[in-house]
Amino acid sequence: MEGLREIAVWICLIAGGAFSVIGGIGLVRMPDFYTRSHAASITDTLGAGLILLGLGLHSGLNLITVKLVFIFLFLYITSPTAAHALVKAAYSKGLDAPDIEEATGAARAIRNEALAVSRKGRGH
Amino acid sequence: MNVFVISVVGILITMALALTRAFLGPTVFDRVLAANMFGTKTVLLIAVAGFLTGRPEWLDLAILYALMNFTGMIALLRFSKFANLASDEQLK
Amino acid sequence: MKRGLLLFVLLFVVWLLLSGHYTSPLMTYGALSCAGIVLLVRHLGILDEEALPVHLSLRWLVYAPWLMKEIVLSNIAVAKVILTPGLPIHPRMIRLTASQSSDVSRVIYANSITLTPGTVTLDVRGSEFLVHSLTSDSAEGLLSGEMDRRVSRVEGAASANGYFV
Numbered sequence: 001m002e003g004l005r006e007i008a009v010w011i012c013l014i015a016g017g018a019f020s021v022i023g024g025i026g027l028v029r030m031p032d033f034y035t036r037s038h039a040a041s042i043t044d045t046l047g048a049g050l051i052l053l054g055l056g057l058h059s060g061l062n063l064i065t066v067k068l069v070f071i072f073l074f075l076y077i078t079s080p081t082a083a084h085a086l087v088k089a090a091y092s093k094g095l096d097a098p099d100i101e102e103a104t105g106a107a108r109a110i111r112n113e114a115l116a117v118s119r120k121g122r123g124h
Numbered sequence: 125m126n127v128f129v130i131s132v133v134g135i136l137i138t139m140a141l142a143l144t145r146a147f148l149g150p151t152v153f154d155r156v157l158a159a160n161m162f163g164t165k166t167v168l169l170i171a172v173a174g175f176l177t178g179r180p181e182w183l184d185l186a187i188l189y190a191l192m193n194f195t196g197m198i199a200l201l202r203f204s205k206f207a208n209l210a211s212d213e214q215l216k
Numbered sequence: 217m218k219r220g221l222l223l224f225v226l227l228f229v230v231w232l233l234l235s236g237h238y239t240s241p242l243m244t245y246g247a248l249s250c251a252g253i254v255l256l257v258r259h260l261g262i263l264d265e266e267a268l269p270v271h272l273s274l275r276w277l278v279y280a281p282w283l284m285k286e287i288v289l290s291n292i293a294v295a296k297v298i299l300t301p302g303l304p305i306h307p308r309m310i311r312l313t314a315s316q317s318s319d320v321s322r323v324i325y326a327n328s329i330t331l332t333p334g335t336v337t338l339d340v341r342g343s344e345f346l347v348h349s350l351t352s353d354s355a356e357g358l359l360s361g362e363m364d365r366r367v368s369r370v371e372g373a374a375s376a377n378g379y380f381v
Binding site: 009010013014016017018020021023024025027028033036037040043044047048051052054055058059064067068070071074075078079081082085086087089090093095 | 127128130131133134135137138139140141142144145148151153154156157158160161164165167168171172175180183184186187190191194197198201
Binding site: 019022023025026029030031032034035037038039041042045046049063066067070076077079080081083084087088091092098099100 | 230233234236287288291294295298299303305307308309310311326327328330331332333334335336337338339346348350
């Protein structure tokens with residue numbers, strides 16, 4: 001049992017490190033700002049998540065794990081917020097982005113349905 | 125070999141890649157993105173290094189750094205948007 | 217008042233978990249600082265359902281594991297794209313309409329989109345989201361509307377009238 005946990009810790013820490021390096025490679029390789037932000041979100045989500053999970057498995061159930069959970073929750077709430085604030089600032093400053101597509105076909109149907117639901121929700 | 129060392133090396137490589145992007149730019153947003161990623165990796169580095177050296181108390185520093193990183197990032201973006209850190213009302 | 221008390225209890229629990237010191241003088245300082253924060257928040261006038269979304273039901277517990285699964289899957293997909301030599305990306309900008317009626321649920325939806333690698337929310341105007349996606353697959357996944365339905369389910373019956381009580 002102890003050996004099994006040790007193996008899980010190894011897998012989590014190595015996979016977490018690997019995912020964050022992949023995100024770093026993406027950050028350097030991607031051609032423009034918006035695509036780079038996707039690469040950065042890899043390191044922020046799975047890279048950080050797996051490393052913290054590995055540390056949590058290593059320490060067992062105590063106050064240290066609680067702190068790891070706090071860091072995890074904090075990162076998972078703030079990293080999309082920061083990413084959104086950043087891309088929104090870039091977009092509103094007029095940084096080149098692909099043209100906006102209008103929804104077609106099935107997507108349009110879903111969109112209309114959603115619009116109807118949200119109107120109904122507001123109507124009450 | 126200690127597994128934490130592998131993790132630390134991975135995080136350090138990522139930080140180096142983020143720094144590369146921060147130096148290459150080309151826009152200010154790329155640099156801010158890289159700086160934010162560097163900050164997130166610092167949080168993880170402090171946490172893993174704490175376990176590596178057998179001092180998990182360093183997690184408190186990691187929490188503090190996570191808070192500072194987020195606040196600094198939002199402050200920077202507010203500054204780039206309004207050229208002012210005051211509230212919207214004060215600008216009118 | 218009820219919210220203030222709830223915030224105090226929450227803050228104090230967090231303080232206890234973070235400090236790990238359970239002697240009476242230190243705990244008094246902790247309680248005092250928590251009370252100070254509650255007073256500060258009240259003074260700022262931000263002690264409302266947005267600061268303390270107690271109305272979100274436990275259906276959240278069903279959504280979180282599904283979101284985790286989505287995050288892992290899309291992480292692997294984007295990691296594959298990054299490691300492929302030709303870098304087969306196809307950036308798209310799509311508009312989405314969120315079917316949620318409350319701001320809190322829209323924030324959850326928008327943040328879930330951003331949290332999933334491959335899609336990032338650029339702008340939110342009312343229930344219209346502007347989303348940048350890395351590949352066609354990630355865009356199609358979003359346009360299928362599954363995440364939207366699941367977030368709506370979290371919102372659930374509590375907001376059938378469009379307001380939280």
